[in-house]
Amino acid sequence: MSDETNSSTSPGxxxxxxxxxxPSRRAVLGWGGAGLALGAAAAGxxxxxxxxxxxxxxxxxxxxxxxxHGAHQAGIxxxxxxxxxxxxxxxxxxxxxxxxxxxxxxxxxxxxxTAGLPVGEGAVxxxxxxxxDDTGEALGLKPNRLTLTVGFGPSLFAKGRFGLEDRRPxxxxxxxxxxxxxxxxxxxxxDLCVQACADDPQVAVHAIRQLARIGFGKTVMRWSQLxxxxxxxxxPEEQTPRNMMGFKDGTRNISGTDTAALDKHVWVSATxxxxxxxxxxxxxxxxxxRIRMNIEIWDRTPLQEQEDIFGRDKAxxxxxxxxKERDEPFLKAMKPEAHVRLAHPDTNDGATILRRGYSFTDGxxxxxxxxxxxxxxxxxxxxxxxxxxxQRNLAKSDVLNEYIQHVGSAVFxxxxxxxxxxxxxxxxxxS
Amino acid sequence: xxxxRLSVLTAAAVAAALTAVTGCAEKSDSAGGDGAIHxxxxxxxxxxSKKEFPAGKATIEVENKGSKVTEVYVLFPDGxxxxxxxxxGPGTKASITAEIKAGDYEIACKPxxxxxxxxxxxxxxxxxxxxxxxxxxxxAVAAYRTYVQQQADxxxxxxxAFVDAVKAGDVEAAKKAYAPSRIGWERTExxxxxxxxxxPKIDVREDGLEAGQDPAKDWTGWHRLEKSLWADNKIGxxxxxxxxxxxxxxxxxxxxxxxAEITPTSMANGAKELLDEVxxxxxxxxxERYSRTDLVDFKANIEGAQxxxxxxxxxxxxxxxxxxxELDKQFAAMTTLLDxxxxxxxxxxxxxxxxxxxxxxxxxxxxxxxxxxxxSKLAAAVVx
Numbered sequence: 001m002s003d004e005t006n007s008s009t010s011p012g013x014x015x016x017x018x019x020x021x022x023p024s025r026r027a028v029l030g031w032g033g034a035g036l037a038l039g040a041a042a043a044g045x046x047x048x049x050x051x052x053x054x055x056x057x058x059x060x061x062x063x064x065x066x067x068x069h070g071a072h073q074a075g076i077x078x079x080x081x082x083x084x085x086x087x088x089x090x091x092x093x094x095x096x097x098x099x100x101x102x103x104x105x106x107x108x109x110x111x112x113x114t115a116g117l118p119v120g121e122g123a124v125x126x127x128x129x130x131x132x133d134d135t136g137e138a139l140g141l142k143p144n145r146l147t148l149t150v151g152f153g154p155s156l157f158a159k160g161r162f163g164l165e166d167r168r169p170x171x172x173x174x175x176x177x178x179x180x181x182x183x184x185x186x187x188x189x190x191d192l193c194v195q196a197c198a199d200d201p202q203v204a205v206h207a208i209r210q211l212a213r214i215g216f217g218k219t220v221m222r223w224s225q226l227x228x229x230x231x232x233x234x235x236p237e238e239q240t241p242r243n244m245m246g247f248k249d250g251t252r253n254i255s256g257t258d259t260a261a262l263d264k265h266v267w268v269s270a271t272x273x274x275x276x277x278x279x280x281x282x283x284x285x286x287x288x289x290r291i292r293m294n295i296e297i298w299d300r301t302p303l304q305e306q307e308d309i310f311g312r313d314k315a316x317x318x319x320x321x322x323x324k325e326r327d328e329p330f331l332k333a334m335k336p337e338a339h340v341r342l343a344h345p346d347t348n349d350g351a352t353i354l355r356r357g358y359s360f361t362d363g364x365x366x367x368x369x370x371x372x373x374x375x376x377x378x379x380x381x382x383x384x385x386x387x388x389x390x391q392r393n394l395a396k397s398d399v400l401n402e403y404i405q406h407v408g409s410a411v412f413x414x415x416x417x418x419x420x421x422x423x424x425x426x427x428x429x430x431s
Numbered sequence: 432x433x434x435x436r437l438s439v440l441t442a443a444a445v446a447a448a449l450t451a452v453t454g455c456a457e458k459s460d461s462a463g464g465d466g467a468i469h470x471x472x473x474x475x476x477x478x479x480s481k482k483e484f485p486a487g488k489a490t491i492e493v494e495n496k497g498s499k500v501t502e503v504y505v506l507f508p509d510g511x512x513x514x515x516x517x518x519x520g521p522g523t524k525a526s527i528t529a530e531i532k533a534g535d536y537e538i539a540c541k542p543x544x545x546x547x548x549x550x551x552x553x554x555x556x557x558x559x560x561x562x563x564x565x566x567x568x569x570x571a572v573a574a575y576r577t578y579v580q581q582q583a584d585x586x587x588x589x590x591x592a593f594v595d596a597v598k599a600g601d602v603e604a605a606k607k608a609y610a611p612s613r614i615g616w617e618r619t620e621x622x623x624x625x626x627x628x629x630x631p632k633i634d635v636r637e638d639g640l641e642a643g644q645d646p647a648k649d650w651t652g653w654h655r656l657e658k659s660l661w662a663d664n665k666i667g668x669x670x671x672x673x674x675x676x677x678x679x680x681x682x683x684x685x686x687x688x689x690x691a692e693i694t695p696t697s698m699a700n701g702a703k704e705l706l707d708e709v710x711x712x713x714x715x716x717x718x719e720r721y722s723r724t725d726l727v728d729f730k731a732n733i734e735g736a737q738x739x740x741x742x743x744x745x746x747x748x749x750x751x752x753x754x755x756x757e758l759d760k761q762f763a764a765m766t767t768l769l770d771x772x773x774x775x776x777x778x779x780x781x782x783x784x785x786x787x788x789x790x791x792x793x794x795x796x797x798x799x800x801x802x803x804x805x806x807s808k809l810a811a812a813v814v815x
Binding site: 092130216218 | 699757797801803805807810
């Protein structure tokens with residue numbers, strides 16, 4: 001949980017009982033720290049103040065820590081890091097108390113790891129005859145802005161499991177099968193997920209590995225995905241990163257400091273989650289899709305066609321007929337089936353999602369082609385009003401579909417942040 | 432079988448909680464001046480700073496001055512391993528700590544980590560100061576020693592039945608007797624493996640042979656016969672001779688096993704290593720690739736691990752009740768799961784591993800992880 005997202009949520013931008021206290025001087029100086037939030041607050045919640053950050057050092061360079069505690073989980077609106085290790089778990093235990101203990105143990109381990117500390121008693125110096133508490137591959141590395149974000153899948157709420165069937169929020173739907181989906185069940189679903197983002201892949205992988213280890217006997221990793229090269233950012237002052245097709249996609253992503261947009265599109269409000277689902281207030285819903293790209297075919301596509309497909313030019317990322325990446329797109333100038341046009345909020349009754357996707361490359365597919373693409377991660381206030389309408393629209397007509405295929409899918413309810421050292425992931429749901 | 436790793440008892444008397452685990456970082460003023468035994472290893476020499484040292488807790492400081500990765504062993508005169516350290520890179524130092532009783536030993540350096548090594552005779556003198564141990568742990572060690580011997584003794588007649596069938600040329604009878612003959616061995620495998628020379632003769636798989644070894648000449652033991660029986664479906668003179676060799680090697684094993692170094696922590700880590708065996712060889716179906724009797728070995732490994740745990744449990748449960756609770760639960764879950772693959776719960780007639788589907792193998796693998804992880808904490812709980 002980073003400070004800027006704390007202050008960007010209800011009940012107000014000025015301070016909301018944020019347990020991490022006033023932002024430190026160090027945090028103010030960092031891009032990932034409270035400086036942005038203060039700037040945003042001073043500017044009335046707009047991003048106008050953000051460009052004044054000249055002279056600051058990007059957090060990714062300093063290896064600093066992102067605060068773990070707060071009203072929202074870090075890893076959603078906080079600045080997107082360079083690397084991802086995402087894991088979905090099946091819960092094996094049938095004992096609710098054991099599930100609670102697991103989430104408590106995970107929370108305590110996450111607090112340490114996001115601060116750059118090893119798990120438990122550490123990787124060295126313990127009993128010589130016992131395996132160390134921490135596996136040690138992150139020893140000596142800085143926190144690298146590690147964030148760990150937990151979500152609960154629909155299957156966790158199934159009847160006869162943990163007595164949570166009445167607490168499943170309506171917005172936590174089972175995703176429909178969209179046209180063109182070719183979903184692999186062993187890369188889909190999961191009772192729990194953990195999204196680990198960091199600027200160093202070793203740090204992200206280490207974190208997932210420790211949580212998996214703590215979970216043995218209670219959880220089993222169902223699938224996982226490594227990601228590199230973030231494909232969208234929550235920091236609009238940076239250039240939009242490119243995807244594996246060489247294009248800037250997701251230019252109009254929600255800014256991590258745009259309080260109003262986050263409240264409107266990302267954070268679950270009290271009216272969204274009445275009664276038994278109120279544990280989700282301050283949380284968000286995550287859709288994860290493994291999108292395979294037919295890289296080789298794409299690479300044989302003429303430049304003009306590529307640009308027409310996206311609706312942006314390849315060099316600058318400017319929308320059709322415009323000159324700069326962030327110029328307001330004129331949708332009617334684009335081909336009717338251009339990706340940007342179909343994905344745009346204006347085409348989808350305003351549906352807007354916060355994207356945090358990463359590129360992936362998992363070797364070859366046995367046919368000599370790269371198994372590569374986009375690991376799409378989107379956060380929203382309600383999946384039914386966010387991802388679903390947009391994907392319906394895209395699945396129906398997007399010309400990009402000739403070059404991509406959705407091969408994995410999962411949806412998770414991401415609970416609000418861990419408030420303090422006594423709180424834990426899912427407390428409001430499970431206690 | 433595990434060709435490359437003979438670790439279970441290598442920790443033999445490593446006193447727990449010794450801070451010397453990070454000994455490589457400790458300053459040693461001058462050769463021998465700190466009480467440590469200094470070993471200077473090169474590609475062609477293994478110099479030991481003192482040939483005699485007081486029995487008890489000994490620290491061996493190794494410096495590899497050679498160009499090859501080396502390993503250093505302390506061996507009993509009969510070749511059993513007291514303690515060892517593998518993978519000491521060129522130009523690096525390592526510290527080995529062990530409790531060594533009075534007697535004659537050899538220190539061996541193995542440049543390139545192959546062969547018998549360059550050996551030096553050494554002697555531990557005096558009565559030494561052995562750590563005082565909880566009598567309950569001594570009792571556990573004694574009971575485990577009895578168990579290990581029993582397993583070996585009970586294996587002999589079963590192995591004899593197998594060998595007799597092979598020698599009679601009765602392929603079907605030999606196939607039937609094969610898996611039961613291995614149960615005692617599989618239950619106590621970490622102890623059996625501590626005799627570095629026996630395991631490669633008895634339980635090596637074809638891919639476990641060392642470089643330069645010829646399967647036609649150098650491959651002996653159960654799995655060699657397994658291949659003849661199931662893959663070739665025949666018994667020839669070679670197989671009959673191999674059966675005799677197996678029997679002789681197993682007899683040798685039953686004689687040696689009583690002398691194994693066993694400590695509470697080696698028992699605990701041995702239990703964990705049995706789970707490692709399951710995870711690396713049985714769940715994957717590599718161990719019994721011809722006979723597909725992997726589940727028999729699997730069951731025997733679990734039983735051996737559980738025996739060691741049950742004996743250590745009085746102490747472990749006192750030091751770490753949560754861990755004992757978890758282990759009880761996971762052993763029970765593992766047993767229940769394995770029972771699904773045999774009709775008679777008192778017998779060892781398990782389903783062929785061929786018939787175990789992928790999702791079932793995953794379920795078995797998950798159960799092994801669920802048991803193996805807490806079991807790896809048993810050693811710490813025992814010595815707390």
